[in-house]
Amino acid sequence: MRIQLRLIPGWGSTAAVWEAVRPLLQRDHDLLEEGQVADPDRPLVLVGWSLGGWEALARAGDHPGADAVLLVASSPCFVRRPGWSEALDPELVAGFCLDFRLDPEGTLRRFSALQALDDAQARRVRGTLLAEGLKALEADREGLAGGLERLRTEDWRAAFRDCPVPLGLILGQRDRVVPMEVAGALAAIRPGLWLEVMEGCGHAPFLSSPRGFAEGCRRFVGHALPEVKV
Secondary structure (H helix, E strand, C coil), X not given: XXXXXXXXXXXXXXXXXXXXXXXXXXXXXXXXXXXXXXXCCCCEEEEEECCHHHHHHHHHCCCCCCCEEEEECCCCCCECEXXXXXCECHHHHHHHHHHHHHCHXXXXXXXXXXXXXCCCCHHHHHHHHHHHHXXXXXXXXXHHHHHHHHHHHCCCHHHHHCCCCCEEEEEECCCCCCCCCHHHHHHHHCCCCEEEEECCCCCCHHHHCHHXXXXXXXXXXXXXXXXXXX
């Protein structure tokens, strides 16, 4: 039985951000297009990147929701708070929010650079993310501004803890947005969390290493849905 995957992009991107990894994922899974209704008779795994991870968690709680959720370079809380240190500086995020209102294109350039910082494929990743960001900006500037505010203010740790289906997380070893050190705190919230760290990758591991990412997805599906033969 072929499992269905729904790929959910993060802030400042469109569904096209997944293009490099789609052919690899399609070898083992059926990918749902944006707006396509899932087949209720086959398992569905939600794959949410960065802020898109929150959408995956929200959908998992729906009825019908999903059979498993895989978060990619995502955190239930992106900004440092008391007792939550492995996250972005709140002043940095507040600055991004203000700067986006004044200079959205410049802010997208800065954020793309941050996401690709220290990545083994930094130049290629940064270029792809910036191109995606400019497309997203043209499509919905206000939606992007609202997404940054959500990132700054919202805390999804309770939804992460209470997710009703198997939950996995892929992190980038060199990620400067969601540092891999957050893994310990997340495992404490969610005992039994499935976790992989991709070496040499920043905030977009599916762009930096598409093949490695596809293999990680396959391993998670095998872990989360062992009764289903892929």
